[in-house]
Each structure stands twice: as structure tokens, then as C-alpha cells.
Amino acid sequence: MSEARAETTIGNSEFDRDTALVPRGPGVHDAELSAGWTIFGAVNGGYLLALAGRALAEALPHPDPFTVTAHYLTASRPGPARIRTDVVRTGRTMSTGQASLVQFAEDGSEVERLRVIAGYGDLGALPGDVRTSAKPPSMPPYEECLGTRDASGASDEVAAMLGTTEIAGRLDVRLDPETSGWALGKPSGRGGMRGWLGLADGRAPDPLALLLAVDALPPTAFDLGLSGWVPTIELTAHIRARPAPGPLRVAITTRNLAGGFLEEDAEVWDSADRLVAQSRQLARAPRG
Amino acid sequence: MSEARAETTIGNSEFDRDTALVPRGPGVHDAELSAGWTIFGAVNGGYLLALAGRALAEALPHPDPFTVTAHYLTASRPGPARIRTDVVRTGRTMSTGQASLVQFAEDGSEVERLRVIAGYGDLGALPGDVRTSAKPPSMPPYEECLGTRDASGASDEVAAMLGTTEIAGRLDVRLDPETSGWALGKPSGRGGMRGWLGLADGRAPDPLALLLAVDALPPTAFDLGLSGWVPTIELTAHIRARPAPGPLRVAITTRNLAGGFLEEDAEVWDSADRLVAQSRQLARAPRG
Numbered sequence: 001m002s003e004a005r006a007e008t009t010i011g012n013s014e015f016d017r018d019t020a021l022v023p024r025g026p027g028v029h030d031a032e033l034s035a036g037w038t039i040f041g042a043v044n045g046g047y048l049l050a051l052a053g054r055a056l057a058e059a060l061p062h063p064d065p066f067t068v069t070a071h072y073l074t075a076s077r078p079g080p081a082r083i084r085t086d087v088v089r090t091g092r093t094m095s096t097g098q099a100s101l102v103q104f105a106e107d108g109s110e111v112e113r114l115r116v117i118a119g120y121g122d123l124g125a126l127p128g129d130v131r132t133s134a135k136p137p138s139m140p141p142y143e144e145c146l147g148t149r150d151a152s153g154a155s156d157e158v159a160a161m162l163g164t165t166e167i168a169g170r171l172d173v174r175l176d177p178e179t180s181g182w183a184l185g186k187p188s189g190r191g192g193m194r195g196w197l198g199l200a201d202g203r204a205p206d207p208l209a210l211l212l213a214v215d216a217l218p219p220t221a222f223d224l225g226l227s228g229w230v231p232t233i234e235l236t237a238h239i240r241a242r243p244a245p246g247p248l249r250v251a252i253t254t255r256n257l258a259g260g261f262l263e264e265d266a267e268v269w270d271s272a273d274r275l276v277a278q279s280r281q282l283a284r285a286p287r288g
Numbered sequence: 289m290s291e292a293r294a295e296t297t298i299g300n301s302e303f304d305r306d307t308a309l310v311p312r313g314p315g316v317h318d319a320e321l322s323a324g325w326t327i328f329g330a331v332n333g334g335y336l337l338a339l340a341g342r343a344l345a346e347a348l349p350h351p352d353p354f355t356v357t358a359h360y361l362t363a364s365r366p367g368p369a370r371i372r373t374d375v376v377r378t379g380r381t382m383s384t385g386q387a388s389l390v391q392f393a394e395d396g397s398e399v400e401r402l403r404v405i406a407g408y409g410d411l412g413a414l415p416g417d418v419r420t421s422a423k424p425p426s427m428p429p430y431e432e433c434l435g436t437r438d439a440s441g442a443s444d445e446v447a448a449m450l451g452t453t454e455i456a457g458r459l460d461v462r463l464d465p466e467t468s469g470w471a472l473g474k475p476s477g478r479g480g481m482r483g484w485l486g487l488a489d490g491r492a493p494d495p496l497a498l499l500l501a502v503d504a505l506p507p508t509a510f511d512l513g514l515s516g517w518v519p520t521i522e523l524t525a526h527i528r529a530r531p532a533p534g535p536l537r538v539a540i541t542t543r544n545l546a547g548g549f550l551e552e553d554a555e556v557w558d559s560a561d562r563l564v565a566q567s568r569q570l571a572r573a574p575r576g
Contacts, residue, residue, distance in 0.1 A: 066549075067522040067570045069357040071384050071405055073377045088403050089361045094521070096359050096403065115376055115384065117359055117405050119521055119570075126547035131512070133479060134543035191421060224419070233382070233407055234355040236524045238570050240546060255422035256563050258528060259414035261354075263566055275544050278551055280568055282355045282407075282526050 013203035014170055015212070019051045021058065027085045029055050033103075035078035039165045043076040045232045045281075046215030047167075052083060052099045052116045053211045059085035060095040062120040064207045069117050069236040076113045080104060094121045123207060123242045136269045137176075137251035142196045145174035146183075171216055172198040172247075182222040191224045191254035193217045197268075198247045205243040205270065213248055214266045214279035220254040221262065221286050228286035233261075235281035246271030260285055301491035302458055303500070307339045309346065315373045317343050321391075323366035327453045331364035333520045333569075334503030335455075340371060340387045340404045341499045347373035348383040350408040352495045357405050357524040364401045368392060382409045411495060411530045424557045425464075425539035430484045433462035434471075459504055460486040460535075470510040479512045479542035481505045485556075486535045493531040493558065501536055502554045502567035508542040509550065509574050516574035521549075523569035534559030548573055 010016070018034035037047035053065050081103050088096040098117050102110040139145065176194040181187055195217055199209065214237045219230040249269045254262050262285045268277035298304070306324060309317035325335035341353050369391050376384040386405050390398040427433065464482040469475055483505055487497065502525045507518040537557040542550050550573045556565035 067359075069405060069522070069524060071355075071376070071407055073384060088359070089400065096361060098403075112377065115386075115405060117357060117403060119359055123547070126549075129546060129548070131545040132543065133545075234357070234524075236357060236522075236568065238551060238568075240544060240549065256420045256528060256566060258418040258420050258563070259411070260417070261414075261528065263526060275546070278544060278568070280524065280526075280566070 008202045010204055010206050013199060014201050015050075015199055015203055015209060018047070019054050019208070021055055021083070024082070027059055029058065029083045031081045031083060033076055033078050033081050035166055036170050037167050038078060039167050040229055043078060044167050044215065045070070045072060045235060046212040048076055048101060048114055049116070049215065049235065049237065050208045050211040052101055052114065053118070053208050055083040055085050056097045056099050056116070056118050056120060059087060060097045060120045061090055062095050062122050064121060064123040064242075065118055065211060065237070065239050066094065066121045067119045067236065067238050068211060069234065071115045071234050072232050073112050073114060075231075076101070076103060081113070082110070088117075093125070094119050096120075123239070130274065132275050134267065134275055136273050137194050137249055137267065139176040139194045139249065142174050142247060145176055145196055146180050147174055167216070170200050172200045173217060175217070179223050182225070187223050187225040189223070189225055191220045191257065193220045193223055193252040195250055196247045197250050204245040205248055207239045207242060210239050210243060210268055210277040211237055213250055213268050214277055215281070217250055217252055219283070220252050220264055224254065224257060226286045230283045230286055233282045233284065235279060237277055237279040239277050241270075241274050241276045243270035243276045244272040244274065257285055296490045298492055298494050301487060302489050303338070303487055303491055303497060306335070307342050307496070309343055309371070312370070315347055317346065317371045319369045319371060321364055321366050321369050323454055324458050325455050326366060327455050328517055331366060332455050332503065333358070333360060333523060334500040336364055336389060336402055337404070337503065337523065337525065338496045338499040340389055340402065341406070341496050343371040343373050344385045344387050344404070344406050344408060347375060348385045348408045349378055350383050350410050352409055352411040352530075353406055353499060353525070353527050354382065354409045355407045355524065355526050356499060357522065359403045359522050360520050361400050361402060363519070364389070364391060369401070370398070376405075381413070382407050384408075411527070418562065420563050422555065422563055424561050425482050425537055425555065427464040427482045427537065430462050430535060433464055433484055434468050435462055455504070458488050460488045461505060463505070467511050470513070475511050475513040477511070477513060479508045479545065481508045481511055481540040483538055484535045485538045492533040493536055495527045495530060498527050498531060498556055498565040499525055501538055501556050502565055503569070505538055505540055507571070508540050508552055512542065512545060514574045518571045518574055521570045521572065523567060525565055525567040527565050529558075529562050529564045531558035531564045532560040532562065545573055
């Protein structure tokens with residue numbers, strides 16, 4: 001991956017600065033949605049999930065997201081936002097909370113962007129047993145995968161997409177060539193997307209960054225030969241372990257494109273071969 | 289499956305009577321949690337999801353659940369319950385709502401059992417395209433699968449479990465013999481559960497019954513050689529099409545048992561070979 005810069009740490013990185021919260025009152029934080037995390041000009045859903053996740057970590061007695069569901073109500077835009085959190089229940093090992101992220105109309109009224117419900121716990125307190133039968137995704141080494149920032153040979157459509165996709169500068173994505181044919185006009189048709197993923201400035205992954213990671217690769221719809229915007233209706237992520245430092249591997253699959261909707265199932269594996277996150281989202285299929 | 293009784297229809301069945309709602313005010317319904325849907329004496333999570341789903345269908349302008357997430361906060365018991373719904377957003381093709389199901393402590397105070405957030409739409413209005421690449425689960429015909437109500441040869445532990453599992457009388461479950469070895473003390477260790485599923489009184493499936501179906505089979509933990517209660521923390525179900533009449537096929541898999549938690553991924557297929565529901569839940573792994 002990119003060389004980690006000496007000054008980049010968890011807490012001091014692009015991702016941390018762009019998810020910073022300003023306390024405004026009990027259960028209320030202000031935030032600034034950064035233009036650095038947009039795709040097609042809209043703010044990335046994983047970045048929004050991480051922002052809400054950070055606010056919930058402030059509100060709940062447990063530090064780590066275990067299961068987070070977001071419903072994306074309206075398209076977020078770069079600029080000011082406010083996050084309200086409510087504690088639903090606190091227990092000994094887990095607590096449950098809700099969050100609502102709003103932005104502001106021209107007349108100052110609030111427009112809700114996403115509604116979140118989440119269960120939090122302490123990943124560090126879990127027993128060490130691992131009986132995972134899933135296998136890490138099979139893909140070539142990082143050096144043999146293709147950077148999304150390298151648009152040489154890409155179709156005009158893909159180049160135009162990358163031009164409005166600021167997030168490409170914040171992430172270090174290297175796609176398995178088997179799932180990147182779409183960029184050259186040759187999608188595999190299988191509905192998969194696999195790649196190495198890191199933050200471009202070298203910040204190590206943590207549970208909040210995993211909320212970003214589950215929605216950071218190009219949509220599987222591209223590998224199905226569809227193009228255009230794939231708006232997420234709902235996304236649920238399970239964070240199962242603190243990730244080890246180093247690059248993540250993300251594999252996303254779509255098996256049920258029907259009736260104008262599709263699911264995207266993501267797995268995130270860390271450098272220690274641990275399945276650290278699983279997610280599923282329901283999205284509208286592009287018409288293209 | 290069981291012969292459908294002439295008088296059993298959608299709207300007039302055990303499932304419909306046991307999910308009946310009594311309006312109590314704007315966005316408030318009373319319900320009676322039936323002892324008929326308990327497992328180990330606790331009320332089944334899919335039944336609770338269907339009950340909340342019915343209340344949300346009353347509250348929202350769209351009829352069908354598209355994506356429903358429930359966080360199970362405390363264990364529900366048979367008896368009176370109240371469901372409050374809130375409309376989060378209404379749009380042209382979809383609307384979003386929340387629900388809270390509570391029961392009552394001895395002093396009359398409310399204890400919240402589950403918190404739900406859901407997106408609703410109109411399954412009948414979706415385009416007819418189906419590009420599903422998933423395949424229906426491979427399992428023997430209904431007649432060659434094993435009824436959970438037939439406990440002959442079952443271990444004492446399984447027989448005891450069935451004795452406190454009233455839901456076995458409400459459902460017609462026939463398990464694939466490959467995933468029912470646990471009942472005879474010989475779990476496969478693979479973490480799968482597959483079976484035919486219907487309502488015992490012959491009521492045809494509908495979207496609400498699919499919310500029940502995703503959590504109706506025995507837990508995959510049994511096939512992993514674990515026994516005991518597998519409490520659901522969170523369950524998200526996507527309903528993708530109205531099911532055709534006739535028996536459902538349900539396949540559930542667990543691939544990540546680690547740190548004291550496991551996921552259960554369910555697929556529900558209808559008699560027309562359509563993938564009508566997908567779900568994932570995060571549950572605590574039994575210690576056994």
C-alpha cells in the first residue's frame with residue numbers, strides 16, 4: 001500500500017479530520033461533510049455511516065459498533081450537517097442507540113439524510129475463539145491489482161465518473177483485474193468486485209474505518225454491465241473484530257438483481273486473515 | 289405440505305389472528321403475543337418482526353416491507369404488547385418508518401422489546417426483470433425431509449427443546465436430512481440449515497409471512513454442534529418479491545462464528561423458484 005506517512009495515525013488523518021464532531025449539546029454534534037468523499041458528486045454512504053458511527057460512540061457507553069443499520073433518506077451534499085443521537089438501551093455488554101443526520105435547506109429547515117440504529121459493544125472484551133469457515137477472497141497480490149486512480153485505457157464514461165469521484169483521492173483501492181474489466185468496457189457479468197483497500201494517507205484501519213470500507217469499492221453493478229448511480233436504500237454492517245494494521249481485502253457480490261433492486265454483500269478481511277466485517281445493502285439497480 | 293383447510297386464507301389463519309392489531313390511537317396499536325410462537329419459552333423473533341411489520345404497513349403509505357431491521361432489546365413473553373410507529377419519511381415509491389414494541393412490567397411501566405426501522409414500497413409495482421444468479425437450495429423433495437415435530441429417535445435434549453417449542457405446532461418444517469443430524473446427536477459441523485417451510489394450517493405465504501420465515505428454522509448453531517439458546521441481537525430482512533402460493537424453501541448458513549457471535553444468512557425461495565427474501569442476523573453464539 002502507500003507508504004504510511006510518519007504523521008498519520010488513528011486520530012490524526014484525513015479520515016479523522018473529515019469525521020470530526022463538534023459537540024453542540026446533549027446528544028447533538030455538528031459536522032462538516034467533506035467534498036473529499038464524494039462519488040458522482042454525492043457524499044459516499046460509507047463515509048456517512050462512519051460519521052454517524054462516531055457520534056454513536058460518543059453517545060453510548062460501549063466503544064465499538066457491532067451492528068449498524070442506516071437508511072439513506074435523501075442525498076447528502078458536502079457542507080454542514082448535524083447529528084442527533086438517542087440512547088435506546090444500555091446493557092452490561094451491549095448498548096443500542098439511534099442517530100439521525102440532517103442537513104439544512106435554504107430556509108434553514110432540517111432535511112434528514114440518514115437514520116441509523118446500531119448496537120455497540122467492546123470488541124476488545126470478546127473471547128478469542130475463531131471458528132470462521134469462510135475463506136479470504138482469492139485475488140492477486142496488491143502489486144498486480146489495478147488502481148482506480150489509474151484511468152489510462154478507461155472508457156470516456158469511466159474517466160468522466162472518476163473525474164467526479166473525489167473519494168478516489170482519499171482511498172487506495174486496487175481492484176482484482178478479474179473484476180475491473182468494466183473500466184475497459186468488458187464487465188465479467190458475474191456481479192463481483194474484489195480489491196485491496198486502504199486509506200490513501202496510510203492511516204491504519206479501525207472499526208470506524210470498516211464502516212467506510214464496506215461501501216468503498218465501485219458497485220458490483222458495473223461488473224454486471226450496468227452503469228450509473230446505484231443509490232443505497234439501506235445498509236447493515238456487522239463489525240466482528242478490530243482489524244490488524246495493514247491493507248484490507250474487500251469482496252462484494254450481488255446474487256439477486258431483480259425488480260429494479262439488488263443486494264450487495266461485502267466481506268472485509270484484515271492483514272491477519274480475519275473476517276473483520278460483513279455487510280449487506282439494498283440498492284436501486286441502475287437502468288443503464 | 290399439509291392440506292390447506294378450506295377456511296384458511298390470508299387474513300383468516302393462525303398467523304393472522306396471532307398478529308392482529310387493535311388500534312389505540314394515532315400510531316399506536318395493541319397486540320397479544322401468542323404463546324403459540326414460542327421457542328424455549330421465549331417468543332420467536334420472526335413472529336415479532338411480522339407483528340412490527342404489520343403495524344408499519346398500517347402506518348406507512350406503502351403496503352410491503354422492502355427492508356426491515358429489528359434490534360432485539362429484551363426477551364419478549366407471551367401476553368399483552370403495544371406497538372408505536374413513527375413515519376420517518378414518505379416518498380413516491382418508498383417510505384421509511386420506525387416501530388417500537390413494548391411490554392409491561394408488574395408496575396405497569398413499559399419495557400421495550402424491539403426497535404425496528406424499515407423501508408416500505410409496493411412489490412406489485414416493481415418491474416418484472418429477474419437476473420438472479422443465485423440458485424435455489426439443493427434439497428430432497430418435501431416427502432423425504434424430516435418433520436421437526438417427529439421427535440422419534442431424538443436425543444433427550446432435543447425432545448426437551450421440542451417440548452418447550454410451541455412454534456413447532458404452528459409451522460410445517462421439513463428439514464433436509466443433511467442438516468438435521470444434530471437432532472440425533474450427529475451435527476454435520478458445516479453450519480447450515482435447509483428445509484421446506486409452510487404454515488401448519490395451510491395459509492399461503494405473503495410478504496409478512498416471509499418476515500417470519502427468515503427466522504423460523506432451527507439455528508445453524510445446532511448443525512455446528514452447539515446447543516442452547518441463540519439470542520438474536522439484530523436481524524435485517526429484505527423482501528424482494530411477493531411469494532407464489534405453495535411451500536417455501538429456506539436455506540440458512542453461518543460462515544463466521546467468532547468472538548462469541550455468529551451471523552445467520554437466510555435465503556427464502558418460493559414455489560416458482562424465485563428468491564423472495566434474503567436476511568442476515570447477528571446472534572450470540574451458545575456456549576454449549
